[in-house]
Amino acid sequence: MTLWLEAFNTDFWYAIVGAVLLVLALGAFITSRQLIKKLLAFNIMGSGVFLIMVGLAQYQHGPDSVPQALVLTGIVVAVAATALALVLIRKFVLKGGQP
Amino acid sequence: MIPLLLIIPLVFALLSVLLPRLPIKAIAIPGLVLQLIASIQLSVHTYKHGASDYALGSWEAPLGIALHANGFTVTLLTLTAFIAIVCAVYALIYLKRYEHEQRYFWPLFWFLLASLNGIWLSGDLFNLYVGLELLTFSAVGMVALTANKASLQAAIRYLFAALLGSLGYLAGVALLYGQYGTLSIQEIALISTSDAPTQVALALMTVGLLMKTAIFPLHYWLPPAHGGALAPVSALLSALVVKASFYILAVLWLQLAPDAISPAAAQVLGALGAGAILWGSWCAFRQPDIKMLVAYSTVAQLGYLMFVFPLSIGTSAAAAELAWQGTVLHLLAHAFAKAAMFLSVGTLVLAIGHQGIKDLAGVSHRVPLALFSFGLSAVSLMGLPPSGGFNAKWLLLQSALSSGQWWWFIFILGGGLLTAAYVFRVFSVSFIEEARHKFAPTHWLLDVSALTLAAAAILLGFVSQWPLTLMELVPGVQS
Numbered sequence: 217m218t219l220w221l222e223a224f225n226t227d228f229w230y231a232i233v234g235a236v237l238l239v240l241a242l243g244a245f246i247t248s249r250q251l252i253k254k255l256l257a258f259n260i261m262g263s264g265v266f267l268i269m270v271g272l273a274q275y276q277h278g279p280d281s282v283p284q285a286l287v288l289t290g291i292v293v294a295v296a297a298t299a300l301a302l303v304l305i306r307k308f309v310l311k312g313g314q315p
Numbered sequence: 316m317i318p319l320l321l322i323i324p325l326v327f328a329l330l331s332v333l334l335p336r337l338p339i340k341a342i343a344i345p346g347l348v349l350q351l352i353a354s355i356q357l358s359v360h361t362y363k364h365g366a367s368d369y370a371l372g373s374w375e376a377p378l379g380i381a382l383h384a385n386g387f388t389v390t391l392l393t394l395t396a397f398i399a400i401v402c403a404v405y406a407l408i409y410l411k412r413y414e415h416e417q418r419y420f421w422p423l424f425w426f427l428l429a430s431l432n433g434i435w436l437s438g439d440l441f442n443l444y445v446g447l448e449l450l451t452f453s454a455v456g457m458v459a460l461t462a463n464k465a466s467l468q469a470a471i472r473y474l475f476a477a478l479l480g481s482l483g484y485l486a487g488v489a490l491l492y493g494q495y496g497t498l499s500i501q502e503i504a505l506i507s508t509s510d511a512p513t514q515v516a517l518a519l520m521t522v523g524l525l526m527k528t529a530i531f532p533l534h535y536w537l538p539p540a541h542g543g544a545l546a547p548v549s550a551l552l553s554a555l556v557v558k559a560s561f562y563i564l565a566v567l568w569l570q571l572a573p574d575a576i577s578p579a580a581a582q583v584l585g586a587l588g589a590g591a592i593l594w595g596s597w598c599a600f601r602q603p604d605i606k607m608l609v610a611y612s613t614v615a616q617l618g619y620l621m622f623v624f625p626l627s628i629g630t631s632a633a634a635a636e637l638a639w640q641g642t643v644l645h646l647l648a649h650a651f652a653k654a655a656m657f658l659s660v661g662t663l664v665l666a667i668g669h670q671g672i673k674d675l676a677g678v679s680h681r682v683p684l685a686l687f688s689f690g691l692s693a694v695s696l697m698g699l700p701p702s703g704g705f706n707a708k709w710l711l712l713q714s715a716l717s718s719g720q721w722w723w724f725i726f727i728l729g730g731g732l733l734t735a736a737y738v739f740r741v742f743s744v745s746f747i748e749e750a751r752h753k754f755a756p757t758h759w760l761l762d763v764s765a766l767t768l769a770a771a772a773i774l775l776g777f778v779s780q781w782p783l784t785l786m787e788l789v790p791g792v793q794s
Contacts, residue, residue, distance in 0.1 A: 258479070268489045273496070293445065301475075304459055304471050304474065307462060308464065313467065
């Protein structure tokens, strides 16, 4: 058992945790009806993908600057998406929509 | 020439955001002409010298952004520039009634063009992701322009569907990078194998992109978003935006890792396309609202694009080439015809003041040109000769026959009949003499722009050889 665990280094665990986060958040995204909850689930899914991206690449190829640059860009995109979604949801609720 | 196609729309986008006092409407048209000239020049260059690459700011990949122009991408660039210019002329007149929306329309419009051009030109997987996201943001913004409850709901639904789709795509990119240590499509194409991580990555990316392309049964977000938006926005969304994610899907399946894909998976995608044709046409047939009818027609027509996979994976080279040519022609013809259809429907709705199909009574007398453009675009959508749509379906049929897949033959032919069924609902009402409503006069430029696009869809039937000749210059794609 311990031998099997040692074959996985920290980077691989990042990827595994990322995958778990991704699946859990995807479940929450699909099942929840509230828009804000969906948005939170989307953000957690994003974090899961970023963990996979960095963890898997470092596990396979050692320390690597490219996935870190990608994740940085990805975070910016996710922040922009969250901001846009929040504005739309706020306007929608102000017009009498169900949050 | 390549960077100009990103710089022009970005400069105009920034100008429209930062200096709203400038006559942003007036400068849009010269800007679009510049963009059209740049894309035509790039096409000529590609025709003479073949595909070309460009490293942005002399930063080489992987940290820099590599741009790549081949025969397929320059065709799409020119298509984008042409449709954009016609939609812009239409929007200049149409948006006069929407003073508030107008201020936000133009910056979003330019950002939309910049992200489309970015996607067509991008040579690596991650830039495609960024392009997809930027495209989503501007498209969602344009859907939400009128900011009433229905359009905001449609925009939120669209945004969530698109975000989910791009995360699926990004997860696939993460797996591919982990596997191959590069993001360049050309490099991965050389070394790709059919191992498990590659297949999982492709599956994730495919589902994500199907969601963004609104392929049945993941199309639920498209009709309210496309049917509820302002006419020029609907035209841009249906003609161009959904094609961007299809383009990426086609690149993945046919160019990036053709070995990793089993013919069975390709058949599944074909079945989804067939489902889209049946379900989209049925829903279009049942819509009481004309804009929703056109939106569901988009769902149906997107189904044809999926046939490229079963017809070109695991079949002979000749069948694959026919399928690819037919699909490209269908993409172009649908872009022209659907943009024309949304614009002409916008004019009709403007003239009548109502969106119901039964309200169309009498339009054949009062708004004949708009109805004529609608009819011309319908000819191409139905696939009647002579039109771009006919040539596209003809090539697809030939490919289905030569690869012995008669079941797709039925759907390709049947789809045309179904299209005729829902389009003739509109005609049967519009030739009723007695009008139900008073007609408002419409500007002649609205008619001219819709007619230009509809004529382009028909003319494509005569000059289909042009895009196909350019297409042959694509390296790596089935030939």
